[in-house]
Amino acid sequence: MKKEVILSGFGGQGVMSIGKNLVEAAVAEDLEASWVPSYGPEMRGGTANCTVIISDERIGAPLVERPSEIIAMNRAALAKFEGAVAAGGTVFVNSSIIPDKVSRTDVKAVYVPCDEIAAGLGNSKVANMVMLGAYIGATGALKQETIEAMIAEMFTGKKAKLVPLNLEALHKGMECGMPA
Amino acid sequence: MTTIYEKTKGLQDTELHYCPGCAHGIVHKLIGEVLEEMDALDTAIGICPVGCAVFAGNYFSFDTIEAAHGRAPAVATAVKRTHPDQPVFTYQGDGDLASIGAAEIVHAAMRGEKFTTVFINNAIYGMTGGQMAPTTLIGQKATTAPMGRTKEQAGMPIRVAEMLSTLDGCVYAERVCVTDIPHLVKAKKAIKKAFARQMSGDGFTFVEILAACPTNWGMEIDEANKWLMENMAAYYPLGVIKDTEAM
Amino acid sequence: MKREIWKGSEAIAEAAIRAGCRCFFGYPITPQNEIPEYMSLHMPQSGGVFVQAESELAAINMVYGAAASGVRAMTSSSSPGVSLKQEGISYMAACQLPAVVVNVMRGGPGLGSIQPAQGDYFQATRGGGNGDYRTVTLAPANIQEAVDLTQEAFDIADQYRNPVVLLADGLIGQMMEPIVWKERTPRQLPEKIWAASGRRGRDHTNFITSLLIDAPACEAHNLELAKKTAEMEKNECRWEEIMLDGAEVVIVAYGTPSRVAQTAAENLRKQGVKAGVFRPITLWPYPYARLKEIAALDTTRVFLDVEMSLGQMLDDVNLAVAERKPVRFYGRCGGSIPHVSEVEQAALEAWKEVK
Numbered sequence: 202m203k204k205e206v207i208l209s210g211f212g213g214q215g216v217m218s219i220g221k222n223l224v225e226a227a228v229a230e231d232l233e234a235s236w237v238p239s240y241g242p243e244m245r246g247g248t249a250n251c252t253v254i255i256s257d258e259r260i261g262a263p264l265v266e267r268p269s270e271i272i273a274m275n276r277a278a279l280a281k282f283e284g285a286v287a288a289g290g291t292v293f294v295n296s297s298i299i300p301d302k303v304s305r306t307d308v309k310a311v312y313v314p315c316d317e318i319a320a321g322l323g324n325s326k327v328a329n330m331v332m333l334g335a336y337i338g339a340t341g342a343l344k345q346e347t348i349e350a351m352i353a354e355m356f357t358g359k360k361a362k363l364v365p366l367n368l369e370a371l372h373k374g375m376e377c378g379m380p381a
Numbered sequence: 382m383t384t385i386y387e388k389t390k391g392l393q394d395t396e397l398h399y400c401p402g403c404a405h406g407i408v409h410k411l412i413g414e415v416l417e418e419m420d421a422l423d424t425a426i427g428i429c430p431v432g433c434a435v436f437a438g439n440y441f442s443f444d445t446i447e448a449a450h451g452r453a454p455a456v457a458t459a460v461k462r463t464h465p466d467q468p469v470f471t472y473q474g475d476g477d478l479a480s481i482g483a484a485e486i487v488h489a490a491m492r493g494e495k496f497t498t499v500f501i502n503n504a505i506y507g508m509t510g511g512q513m514a515p516t517t518l519i520g521q522k523a524t525t526a527p528m529g530r531t532k533e534q535a536g537m538p539i540r541v542a543e544m545l546s547t548l549d550g551c552v553y554a555e556r557v558c559v560t561d562i563p564h565l566v567k568a569k570k571a572i573k574k575a576f577a578r579q580m581s582g583d584g585f586t587f588v589e590i591l592a593a594c595p596t597n598w599g600m601e602i603d604e605a606n607k608w609l610m611e612n613m614a615a616y617y618p619l620g621v622i623k624d625t626e627a628m
Numbered sequence: 629m630k631r632e633i634w635k636g637s638e639a640i641a642e643a644a645i646r647a648g649c650r651c652f653f654g655y656p657i658t659p660q661n662e663i664p665e666y667m668s669l670h671m672p673q674s675g676g677v678f679v680q681a682e683s684e685l686a687a688i689n690m691v692y693g694a695a696a697s698g699v700r701a702m703t704s705s706s707s708p709g710v711s712l713k714q715e716g717i718s719y720m721a722a723c724q725l726p727a728v729v730v731n732v733m734r735g736g737p738g739l740g741s742i743q744p745a746q747g748d749y750f751q752a753t754r755g756g757g758n759g760d761y762r763t764v765t766l767a768p769a770n771i772q773e774a775v776d777l778t779q780e781a782f783d784i785a786d787q788y789r790n791p792v793v794l795l796a797d798g799l800i801g802q803m804m805e806p807i808v809w810k811e812r813t814p815r816q817l818p819e820k821i822w823a824a825s826g827r828r829g830r831d832h833t834n835f836i837t838s839l840l841i842d843a844p845a846c847e848a849h850n851l852e853l854a855k856k857t858a859e860m861e862k863n864e865c866r867w868e869e870i871m872l873d874g875a876e877v878v879i880v881a882y883g884t885p886s887r888v889a890q891t892a893a894e895n896l897r898k899q900g901v902k903a904g905v906f907r908p909i910t911l912w913p914y915p916y917a918r919l920k921e922i923a924a925l926d927t928t929r930v931f932l933d934v935e936m937s938l939g940q941m942l943d944d945v946n947l948a949v950a951e952r953k954p955v956r957f958y959g960r961c962g963g964s965i966p967h968v969s970e971v972e973q974a975a976l977e978a979w980k981e982v983k
Contacts, residue, residue, distance in 0.1 A: 235804070236633075237799065262888040264888075266969055423827045435837075442833060444834045445834075455681065459679075462679065463694050463697055485682070
């Protein structure tokens with residue numbers, strides 16, 4: 202098993218953090234994982250992206266040319282990375298923000314209205330968790346229980362009340378991602 | 382028989398290499414005496430400069446570290462912070478402190494590092510053979526200012542004690558000289574006070590010592606001391622520049 | 629053991645604290661700011677000293693001061709900053725002072741870029757400052773190794789009384805991976821009886837100096853240092869061999885490019901090309917002897933040196949291979965990272981050339 206994902210969006214959309222979530226969940230499942238951020242002047246205000254690799258074997262190159270999936274949280278992200286996805290791979294599109302459709306026919310497209318779902322749940326901040334759910338639902342790369350346990354660990358003490366909200370966001374996202 | 386004079390235990394029993402009329406030997410002795418009187422020869426750590434006093438570690442009878450040119454305040458910062466209960470000082474000349482080490486001394490003073498700096502200002506580079514220093518006076522000749530320093534070419538000399546006094550981290554700064562016994566007594570008092578304030582944990586302490594360099598000034602010893610009092614002391618006024626205890 | 633996810637720079641900082649580093653002195657420069665940031669919080673918490681110095685020069689000389697007075701100390705920086713630190717590194721080598729210097733390399737020369745690079749290989753492995761000396765240079769290729777080597781670096785420094793350089797590239801500094809905090813057995817190390825930390829009853833003074841103004845004395849001192857250099861060369865050489873069994877194309881790479889090379893070699897093996905990777909872990913001492921043996925194997929046909937520079941380690945590969953087999957080179961520089969496909973292509977071309 203090897204997943205090579207590029208996650209991209211505006212700074213503040215939480216792409217770096219769901220990238221880390223993927224790594225945390227993978228490690229919890231005794232897999233190998235790596236996370237590489239883009240860093241530099243583009244960190245400030247522009248598009249943020251990171252590359253996550255999950256594998257059951259030692260990870261070589263931590264950066265990828267042909268990711269198995271991309272997660273595009275904004276329009277620029279889709280434009281920049283759609284062409285890179287490996288044939289047969291999957292493009293995850295935050296359709297709340299991105300009006301465009303995936304133009305390639307050799308990849309699967311999953312449209313997730315992350316911000317609408319998050320708004321429906323009463324907290325726009327969980328849009329990224331919706332997308333993480335969609336990724337898990339569509340790829341089955343990691344177990345639902347692992348992510349749920351991770352969410353429970355993420356929010357403790359005063360923040361514990363955020364657990365149900367994030368779980369709901371995860372589940373809604375998974376429904377979007379699951380093959381119909 | 383009564384002992385009327387004894388060499389300080391702060392210095393090793395060895396011959397110094399300094400030229401006749403040089404202030405280094407005298408100031409070494411004063412530091413040795415002060416640390417001996419503080420009963421600190423077993424704990425003191427001195428940081429030596431690059432310049433004529435580069436061999437000071439061969440003379441002091443306590444532990445010493447030879448720093449790269451100008452970096453003594455950085456070295457002392459680490460030594461004092463890792464040995465906060467021990468007296469630590471840097472011993473630096475004008476090329477070392479006011480030129481190549483200007484950043485290090487300013488920032489150590491800014492941080493209020495709890496060590497003492499003894500600054501020997503003889504307005505010339507001694508060890509390298511008489512080149513112009515940042516403290517060389519206007520009109521004073523040096524091998525790199527053969528017609529004498531000019532303001533247009535090299536700017537005005539720097540008054541380090543006054544400059545460091547503007548920093549809140551510097552709690553005590555005094556300028557002294559060692560040209561005669563009364564001045565020497567004052568100089569020792571200043572060094573003693575600087576170490577005392579250091580050990581109280583007050584902040585950065587600084588003693589600037591105007592010193593003659595007869596060899597590189599091209600003067601006889603008496604002539605050099607006279608020149609120092611008439612010219613250097615006029616531009617670099619003697620006395621307490623800053624003392625937060627007196628404020 | 630529990631696996632924890634750490635970012636490279638922060639893992640290096642934490643590893644240093646766990647290795648008994650008591651002082652950190654640094655100056656901000658991208659891409660390693662997480663090291664001083666981490667240290668500013670955690671070093672004082674563990675009873676140590678953190679100072680943000682006014683410059684890299686001051687920082688390395690603070691390390692010099694701490695080391696001279698017998699305290700474990702470290703500094704970190706990135707390429708242009710490490711150039712400034714060379715003064716202190718040379719002085720520490722001369723005064724036989726142990727310390728750890730971390731260089732998270734970025735693109736150069738000059739101010740360069742802030743992206744990962746390996747252009748400081750010569751500087752790290754050839755001494756870097758003035759005079760005859762070497763520093764053990766450790767090159768991690770993943771975060772676990774960065775942690776292990778950082779801890780080891782302090783022991784190596786103390787054992788030989790010599791500065792040790794941890795040479796990482798920007799990617800290693802910035803990436804996150806799972807690691808475990810291993811129980812480690814520290815080396816048996818001599819007491820620091822030479823330290824200038826106050827006499828405390830000692831019958832002689834310790835004077836730390838590198839000035840030996842008489843040539844014969846200075847030469848004798850250099851010859852003493854050279855004995856240590858030989859000891860380090862003998863004892864501290866490390867490397868890893870990846871898929872080298874029967875390899876016809878041997879890719880030589882360290883740090884991030886070695887990971888790219890590993891993936892390229894895997895892909896090549898799938899295409900029927902027997903490729904493998906030789907990964908030096910110590911860049912000085914360089915594993916010449918083992919590379920020489922590999923060059924002598926009948927199966928070995930060609931070497932491909934891959935770097936994030938225009939060919940610096942290449943000199944060492946050539947010294948080891950000594951024309952027994954052809955050596956080819958592929959490099960990206962200035963902050964660009966070689967792609968797997970590029971390395972694969974270069975290896976394939978090298979292989980076809982000698983087939």
